[in-house]
Amino acid sequence: MRLEPRTDATLATTLAYPAAAFVLTLLVAAFLALIAGANPFAVLFQVLKGAAGSQFALLETLTRATPLIFTGLSIAVAFRAKLWNIGAEAQLYAGAVATVLLGTGLLPLPAPLLIPLLMLAAVLGGALLLLGPAALKIRLGVDEVVTTLLLNFVILLVVSYLLEGPLKDPMGMGWPQSKRVIADAQLPRLIQGKRLHFGFVLALASAVAVWLIMTRTTLGYAMRAVGANPQAARFSGIPVNRVLVWTALLAGGLAGLAGFSEVAGLKGNLTLDLSSNYGMSGIVVAMLAMLHPLGVVVSAVFVAGVFVGADAMSRAAGVPSYIADVMVATALLTMVTAIMLSRHRVRWR
Amino acid sequence: MTGQTGAGAEIVLRLDGITKRFGALTANDAISLTLRRGEVVALLGENGAGKTTLMNILFGHYVADEGGISVFGAPLPPGDPSAALRAGIGMVHQHFTLAEQMTVLENIILGTESLLAPRSATATARARILGLGRDFGLEVDPDATITALSVGERQRVEILKALYRDAHILILDEPTAVLTPRETEALFGTLKRLVAGGLSIIFISHKLHEVKAAAGRVVVLRGGRLAGERIAAEATEAELAELMVGSAVPVLEIEPASPGPVLLALDNVSARASRGSQRLVDASLALHAGEITGVAGVSGNGQSVLAGVIEGMVAPDAGRLVVADVPVEAWSPEIALRQGIGRIPEDRHATGMIADMSVTENVVSERYREPRFSRRGLMDWSAARRFAASLIAAYEVKCPSPDMRVRLLSGGNMQKLILGRALDGAPRIILANQPTRGLDVGAVAYVQARLLDARRRGAAILLISEDLDEVLSMADRVVVMSQGRLSRPVARGALSTAEIGAMMAGRNMGATPTGEMVHAA
Numbered sequence: 001m002r003l004e005p006r007t008d009a010t011l012a013t014t015l016a017y018p019a020a021a022f023v024l025t026l027l028v029a030a031f032l033a034l035i036a037g038a039n040p041f042a043v044l045f046q047v048l049k050g051a052a053g054s055q056f057a058l059l060e061t062l063t064r065a066t067p068l069i070f071t072g073l074s075i076a077v078a079f080r081a082k083l084w085n086i087g088a089e090a091q092l093y094a095g096a097v098a099t100v101l102l103g104t105g106l107l108p109l110p111a112p113l114l115i116p117l118l119m120l121a122a123v124l125g126g127a128l129l130l131l132g133p134a135a136l137k138i139r140l141g142v143d144e145v146v147t148t149l150l151l152n153f154v155i156l157l158v159v160s161y162l163l164e165g166p167l168k169d170p171m172g173m174g175w176p177q178s179k180r181v182i183a184d185a186q187l188p189r190l191i192q193g194k195r196l197h198f199g200f201v202l203a204l205a206s207a208v209a210v211w212l213i214m215t216r217t218t219l220g221y222a223m224r225a226v227g228a229n230p231q232a233a234r235f236s237g238i239p240v241n242r243v244l245v246w247t248a249l250l251a252g253g254l255a256g257l258a259g260f261s262e263v264a265g266l267k268g269n270l271t272l273d274l275s276s277n278y279g280m281s282g283i284v285v286a287m288l289a290m291l292h293p294l295g296v297v298v299s300a301v302f303v304a305g306v307f308v309g310a311d312a313m314s315r316a317a318g319v320p321s322y323i324a325d326v327m328v329a330t331a332l333l334t335m336v337t338a339i340m341l342s343r344h345r346v347r348w349r
Numbered sequence: 350m351t352g353q354t355g356a357g358a359e360i361v362l363r364l365d366g367i368t369k370r371f372g373a374l375t376a377n378d379a380i381s382l383t384l385r386r387g388e389v390v391a392l393l394g395e396n397g398a399g400k401t402t403l404m405n406i407l408f409g410h411y412v413a414d415e416g417g418i419s420v421f422g423a424p425l426p427p428g429d430p431s432a433a434l435r436a437g438i439g440m441v442h443q444h445f446t447l448a449e450q451m452t453v454l455e456n457i458i459l460g461t462e463s464l465l466a467p468r469s470a471t472a473t474a475r476a477r478i479l480g481l482g483r484d485f486g487l488e489v490d491p492d493a494t495i496t497a498l499s500v501g502e503r504q505r506v507e508i509l510k511a512l513y514r515d516a517h518i519l520i521l522d523e524p525t526a527v528l529t530p531r532e533t534e535a536l537f538g539t540l541k542r543l544v545a546g547g548l549s550i551i552f553i554s555h556k557l558h559e560v561k562a563a564a565g566r567v568v569v570l571r572g573g574r575l576a577g578e579r580i581a582a583e584a585t586e587a588e589l590a591e592l593m594v595g596s597a598v599p600v601l602e603i604e605p606a607s608p609g610p611v612l613l614a615l616d617n618v619s620a621r622a623s624r625g626s627q628r629l630v631d632a633s634l635a636l637h638a639g640e641i642t643g644v645a646g647v648s649g650n651g652q653s654v655l656a657g658v659i660e661g662m663v664a665p666d667a668g669r670l671v672v673a674d675v676p677v678e679a680w681s682p683e684i685a686l687r688q689g690i691g692r693i694p695e696d697r698h699a700t701g702m703i704a705d706m707s708v709t710e711n712v713v714s715e716r717y718r719e720p721r722f723s724r725r726g727l728m729d730w731s732a733a734r735r736f737a738a739s740l741i742a743a744y745e746v747k748c749p750s751p752d753m754r755v756r757l758l759s760g761g762n763m764q765k766l767i768l769g770r771a772l773d774g775a776p777r778i779i780l781a782n783q784p785t786r787g788l789d790v791g792a793v794a795y796v797q798a799r800l801l802d803a804r805r806r807g808a809a810i811l812l813i814s815e816d817l818d819e820v821l822s823m824a825d826r827v828v829v830m831s832q833g834r835l836s837r838p839v840a841r842g843a844l845s846t847a848e849i850g851a852m853m854a855g856r857n858m859g860a861t862p863t864g865e866m867v868h869a870a
Contacts, residue, residue, distance in 0.1 A: 216730075218723045225714060229703040235662060235694060236714035237683035 003344040017342040021334035028330045029323060036319045043317050047327075050312025051305035057312065059196045063266065065297075065304035067092070067275065069203035070258035071282025072289065072296040073210050074126075078251035080214065080291050081223040082230070083137075083244055085130060087148030088255040089279025090155035094129040095122035095256025097159060099263045100167060100178045100270045103185035111184040118185055119202075119260055126256020127249040129155070134248035138241045152279065160272060169269065178270040187265035199261030204297060206254060211293035213250070223247050255279065284332050290339060303328055358385040360422075361549045362407075362438075362518055367416035369402055376402040378573045379416070384518065389540060389550045391564035391581065393557075393593055395647070395817065399573040400553050404520055408433050408440060420518070439511025443523040445503050447495045453506050454478060454491040457513050474513075481512050484546065486539045501532035508539070519543065520551045525559055537563050555593070555647050557586040557851065571595055590850035594817050603801060606825040609638030611674075612809040613690070613778045615658070618668035622654050629654040630833040631668070636778060636809035641800070642838065643824025644813040647853050651833035652813050653695060656782040659811065660692045661685030662700075672778070686715055691776030691803075693767055695783045695813075697760065701767045704756040708748060709737040711755050712770050740769035745795070761792035768799055779803055779810045785819060797823060817853070821846065829853055 029047075030040035052058050071088040078085035085091075098121040107114060129151065136142035162168075163176035171179075187198040214220035222243045225233040234240050262274055285303055289295030310324030362384040369377040377399045384390055394400050405411045407418060409430040418425040420436040447456050458474050475491050482488040487505045495503060504524065511519055525533045540550060540563055554560050560567055561581050569576040569592040577592045613636040620629045629651050636642055646652055657663030658670070661682035670677045672688045685692070694700040702711050713722050713733045722733050737751035744765040748758055755763060764784070771779065781800055785793040800823070804810055814820050820827055821841065829836040829852040836852055844852075 216728055218717055218726050218728055221710065221717060221728055225703055225706065225710070228705045229699075231700050232703045233714070235660065235682055235692070235700045237661075237681070237686045238714065239683065 003340075004347055014342050017338035018335060021331070021338035024334045025327060025331045029327045032323055032326055033317075033319055036323075038317050038319045043313055043319055043323075046313035046316050047306065047309035047324075049309070050316075051309030056194075057308065059191070059194050061301060061305045061308045062200055063195045063197070064308050065300040066197075066200045066203050066265070067258040067262050067278040068281055068285050068300035068304055069200075069207060069297055070261060071255050071278045072285030072300050073203075073206055073293055074251045074254035074258070075282045075286035076289065076291040076293055076296050077210060077214070077223070077254065078130075078247060079227075079286060081227040081244060081247040083134065083247050083251065084145045085133075085148050085248075085251050086145055086283070087130065087133070087151045087279070088251075088258075088282045089275060089277065090148070090152045091126035091129050091252045091255035092259040092262075092275050092279055093155050093159050094125035094252075095259030096263045096270050096274055097162065097167075097259070098122045098125035098256065099185070099260045100181065103181035103264065104179040105182055108182070109184065111186075114182075114184050115187065115264070118264060119257065122256040122260030123253035124256070126254070126259065127252040129256075130248040130252030131245070134244055138244055156272070159270070163270065163272065167270065176272060180268045181264055185264055186268065187261070195266065197261075197265035199265035202257070202261060206257065207293050207297050210250075210254070214293060219243070219246055255282070258282075281328075284328060288332060288335055302331075306331075358387055360384070361386050361420065363419045364403070364407065365417050365419070367403060367406055367413045367418070369406060369411060369413050375573050377406070377413070380570070380573075380575050381416075382568060382575075384549045384551060386549055387544045387547055388566065389544055389552055389564045391560040391567045392551055392553045392570065393555060393560055393567055393589060394570035394576075395555060395593060395815065398570040398593075400570055401522070402573075403570070404440070404522065404551075404553065407438065407520070434514065437515060437517040438520065439514060439516025439518070440520045441504065441507040441511060441522065441524060445507055447503060447506060449495045452492050452494055453489050453498075453509075456495060456506060457491075457510050461514060477513065478509060481509055485512070485542045486535065487512075499532075501528055501535065504528070504532075504536070505539075516548070518549050518551070520553070522553045523555075524552065525554065525556065533559070555853075557589050557593075560589065561586065569593055586851060587847050591847040594846045594850040603823070604805075606640045606804070608640040608825070609807060611635045612638050612672070613659070613811075614671040616669045616671060618658060618665045618670065620654050620658050620663050620665045622657065622663065627651050627654045628833040629658065632833075632835045633668075634811075634828065634835060634838075636811055638777070638809050639804060639807045640826065641804050641810040641812050641824045643820035643827045644811065644830050644835075645817055645820045645827055645849055645853060646815075646830035648815050650830050652782070652830055654833070655830065655835075656695060656780060656813055659685070659690065659778075659780045660694065661690075688778070689774075689776045690778045690780060691771035691774075691808075693764075693771050693779070693781045693784045695786075697763050697767055702755045702763055705754060707737075707752050708741070708746075708755055708758075708766065709734050709751040712737045712740055712766060715770060716774075740766065740773070744769040744799075761788045764788060764792065764796060768796060772799065772803060775803075775806065775808070777808055779808050780813075781810060782813045783815060784812070785814070785816065793819075817846065817849065821849070 026044060030044060033040040033043035050057055051061050071092060074088045074091065075085065099118050102121050103114070103118050107117065109117065130148065133144045133147035133151065136147055137144045160176065163178060167178045169177050169179045190196045190198060190200065214224065222238050225238055226240050226243045230240055258278060259274070263270055267274060281303060285296055285300045288299035288302070306327050307324045310321045310327070313319060314321035360383050364380060364382040367377050367380045368375070380399070380403060392400050402411065406413045409428050409432060412428040420438065425436055426432045448459065454471060454475055457478055478491050487509055489498070489502050489505050489509065495506070498506070508519070524536060528536060544550060552564055564581045567579045567581050567584060567589060569578070569589065571593060579589065615632055615634045618629060618632050627649065632655065634642070644652060644655065654663055658665055661680055661684060664680050670680065677684065677688070698704060703714070709730070713736065717723055717728065722729055734751050740746070741748055741751065746762045746765045748762060779800070784796050784800065788796065800810060800812070812820060812824055825841055826838040827841060827849065828838045829849060831853060
């Protein structure tokens with residue numbers, strides 16, 4: 001079996017394969033629902049209803065999508081330059097720790113000053129955390145997949161220590177949690193009394209900003225060139241190592257913002273379950289979006305919707321919400337295959 | 350046993366009128382060849398003469414347009430590599446195909462056993478490998494990991510691999526290219542024992558003295574055609590060299606050079622490729638304004654490193670670079686560009702272009718930070734696009750839009766873009782490394798004409814090419830490269846092609862490869 005690049009890709013084939021991928025994903029989910037003893041149509045309907053069937057459902061989906069947009073952007077930036085950052089989870093926590101360190105009363109500033117300052121701190125926290133693996137890769141050729149992946153565990157242990165020690169909330173009844181950030185450090189809610197917060201707007205703005213960086217700036221151009229062919233980039237005089245450092249700072253910073261947004265916008269404090277694996281899900285989000293910054297918004301909403309919808313469906317239909325994991329995983333596999341097939345022709349020999 | 354031509358012996362392999370065309374290029378033109386039991390036939394030719402294509406057809410990697418192959422009298426089905434293996438043909442590639450982390454034994458039996466076999470018969474395999482090693486002078490420890498072996502030992506493993514699969518016909522592709530002289534001697538000893546044991550061997554090479562030492566018959570290819578066939582013992586090296594490189598060199602209409610000052614000089618530069626074994630040893634070279642210096646040589650003799658040094662991709666280990674009388678301190682592609690060196694790289698796909706980016710994005714890659722394409726970190730894509738469109742027009746690139754992905758361009762059009770990018774801004778020094786490789790005749794003429802234009806306006810040009818005809822027709826002075834060393838420059842026409850062919854094969858390089866620059870009048 002051989003793959004040959006398609007030179008005659010039409011709009012029809014470009015759309016047909018992803019559409020087929022979507023249908024296949026639904027079929028797999030329906031099959032699983034059948035095994036679980038439920039009516040597949042009812043289950044899929046409940047997932048859809050739970051994700052977007054009401055104002056509450058929709059807002060919940062967007063709330064859940066917010067950190068995924070940040071981590072998805074982080075991954076999209078890094079992977080575009082072929083910096084294989086598997087540590088967005090750790091960078092998210094680094095951003096959250098920075099937010100809590102400065103936002104729980106250390107800096108008694110008004111919101112218009114404090115919030116940008118906290119964002120900057122969170123960006124720096126995440127960025128510096130990825131700078132180490134990037135420097136090791138550049139200087140010593142250490143595989144960043146290994147270093148960033150393992151840093152996830154290290155950082156979780158550090159956070160665990162901080163929450164049991166220096167950052168522990170004295171009023172927290174012994175729970176491993178930090179103090180709450182002060183009122184001036186909190187992001188406003190977008191709708192009074194609902195959970196959707198200003199972090200979602202920041203996420204959308206970040207997506208647009210990243211898109212502009214990738215397409216309009218010399219840095220974005222250099223990042224794409226380094227990712228597409230490092231040797232040719234070096235030959236052309238593009239400073240490959242410097243570009244990788246900037247990529248690491250940008251990608252780490254975006255993941256750090258996810259931590260800031262979750263603390264300052266939603267949870268108010270830092271706990272060990274601040275992230276429901278948003279770092280890893282960010283990889284799925286970015287891959288589904290084919291690393292396109294604006295596509296990340298769409299795929300983050302899709303992934304968040306599947307999870308939120310599956311939770312609701314689980315309560316209503318009694319089918320385990322694990323089906324959400326399967327749906328997202330299937331969507332990723334089928335979509336990646338579909339994209340490959342829409343660009344290549346398969347030759348059997 | 351060498352020299353045994355096996356005149357009366359059974360014919361084991363017959364290639365009959367093999368023709369293979371790639372578009373306009375005819376890589377093999379009606380080539381016929383026979384191989385008898387117990388003989389070594391050398392296949393001699395320059396790069397691009399069609400040796401590799403012929404062997405790829407034999408192995409079923411390509412299907413010939415015309416002609417047929419028979420092995421032991423039975424026709425070989427075309428396009429089926431496993432059929433060639435089953436028929437008893439074994440090949441030892443120039444670049445070894447060994448799993449480095451595995452042992453010798455594991456490498457040899459890899460793929461010979463069913464995946465479903467409960468356990469592999471290592472004991473019998475080990476005994477057989479040791480036996481083959483004793484019989485043919487191929488002793489290797491079966492339990493050593495490949496990483497622990499020298500290059501010569503690795504080659505023995507490759508030969509053992511073929512023998513283990515009961516190969517009766519062994520094809521060795523440039524087997525001595527990577528070997529030390531002593532290892533080469535040992536290999537020749539092995540070859541003698543193998544043919545004495547009834548095997549037949551095709552030995553691909555471009556080194557004349559080795560061909561004479563190891564082979565019984567020599568078949569010479571040139572430009573895809575059979576140039577001649579000689580009994581090795583009776584042919585002289587000069588005769589073989591002339592067959593290999595031909596004698597008629599097409600003459601380009603070139604006005605005599607009017608060389609100016611030295612624009613780039615290498616002073617006793619030594620360097621090593623970051624990957625691979627190629628080296629540049631103590632090389633001195635001066636490029637004059639308005640003059641083309643050609644580097645002739647069989648590929649793999651250090652040309653890539655020489656080019657890498659000038660491109661900025663390889664930093665010299667020793668010696669110094671002098672650009673327009675100023676010695677350079679640091680060296681990188683960025684600095685090379687700033688010094689006004691226009692570069693045409695050897696491999697347009699790997700180094701020259703970013704295949705998945707657009708024409709526009711590719712042509713600005715060397716200058717995207719200049720004010721004409723970006724201000725304060727913001728790209729001016731409309732200016733870049735205009736620049737791409739102007740290059741497309743000026744260099745006659747066939748391409749519908751500057752937004753097209755470079756992957757979809759033909760090799761010739763890609764090369765024209767690279768040429769346009771390199772020559773933009775009238776660089777004072779130009780490195781052209783294999784500028785016409787793989788191009789059709791029209792594109793070749795176009796690229797050569799542009800390089801001559803650059804010479805006319807006073808650029809100092811270094812032309813590295815595997816195509817000896819190209820070097821001899823374009824260059825004002827020629828240096829020959831062999832095993833990392835540069836010969837003294839000679840004026841065009843001062844030496845015959847046969848003499849240069851002999852120098853390329855490592856002969857008569859002169860005692861002073863690093864000697865003072867002799868400027869050709």
